[in-house]
Amino acid sequence: MRAGAPAVGRLRRLLDEVALVASARREALLRAHRFRLRRDDLEDCYSQATLELIAGARAGATFATRLHIANTLELRFLSRIHDRRRALSGRSPMQAALEDATAVGSSDERYAAEIVDRAADVETRVLLREQLRTIERCAQQLTADQRLALAAQLAGDGDRICVERGWSHEKYRKAAQRARARLQRLVQSGAAECPVGARRSE
Secondary structure, three states, X not given: XXXXXXXHHHHHHHHHHHXXXXXXXXXXXXXXXXOOXXXXXXXXXXXXXXXXXXXXXXXXXXXXXXXXXXXXXXXXXXXXXXHHHHHHHHHOHHHHHHHHOOOXXXXXXXXXXXXXXXXXXXXXXHHHHHHHHHHHHHHOOOOHHHHHHHHHHHHOOHHHHHHHHOOOHHHHHHHHHHHHHHHHHHHHHOHHHOOOOOOOOO
């Protein structure tokens, strides 16, 4: 055993804790970030984040509590999501091409897939743009901290924001969580129709 490595019994307990937290938080995190990627991509990202946490524990990383494990897991999960989104947006040309590819299917007409021109779905695009405008108007009613936390989470800049603002990871996580919940309530309640200047502070 190399110097500094945890004892076998302690490592086993730590790995058990990581497994319990990863299992307990899985569905909640997948639901919370379902708007970012498709379900199968999110599951891949979550698996990668869990494996990274396990590898870190085997390498000697320690966690104070289960909450510490959960926060670290969520940060790694978000990092993998942002990597995946960057790949799909063009950082990886091959991945972007595969993502937009349409399966044609068999040459047998009974099984051949119909090729659809996605660019022709104008109505769907218009509706999506209107939804984005609604979200933008609602986001203006969040507090400054909530908007900052949400923007940082979307951009994957959580660590930088924590350093610049002197926030703990727990404060950043709670601010982003409250921002998502409040934004969802505002959108669902139609609060986007309120004047843009009517911003509340908490």
